[in-house]
Amino acid sequence: AQKVTQAQTEISVVEKEDVTLDCVYETRDTTYYLFWYKQPPSGELVFLIRRNSFDEQNEISGRYSWNFQKSTSSFNFTITASQVVDSAVYFCALSEAATGRRALTFGSGTRLQVQP
């Protein structure tokens, strides 16, 4: 069965600090997809990134970067020079290809608070 673990329940940082959100996943599939979503106080889930299991290249988008390591089954998310607007709950999610099930399995989320 697939599982996503976000061990950090809540993180608090001061603006301009760098912060890394951890995500560890479990799957028996060799083909799978990993996602990060942001849920700001407004409540809507906002898509951030999607990676497939064959692409281990790290990705950078502005202040956001993602580190995918199959050897440790991790897909960590780093925010550089955090800003107050980054305050939100962040979810890591997984979907498997072999089962044909397209539903996302979410982690429990990490609440990030960025203090001014």
Added chain:
Amino acid sequence: GAGVSQSPSNKVTEKGKDVELRCDPISGHTALYWYRQSLGQGLEFLIYFQGNSAPDKSGLPSDRFSAERTGGSVSTLTIQRTQQEDSAVYLCASSGQLYQETQYFGPGTRLLVL
């Protein structure tokens, strides 16, 4: 373009009543999903529709929950004889037809069962 829309935004009902929640997916998206977000259970998958294929109902928690999708577009999630434990935010998402395309979420319907 327009994103996924859901109505109502909030719904308060009494225990035992039936409720209907509506989702309008992104135009052109063939896949539609319902999820539930509650304090105790996190984000859980409920049901998935893809075109004319039989829906994947594997996440529905009981037979009080049902969903339909008419004309391959709008979907309605129905909860019969609501219970207090049904209180949650119900989220709808849609995606394109290619396998494992990204799911885009609506703003959700916050359901409170008194």
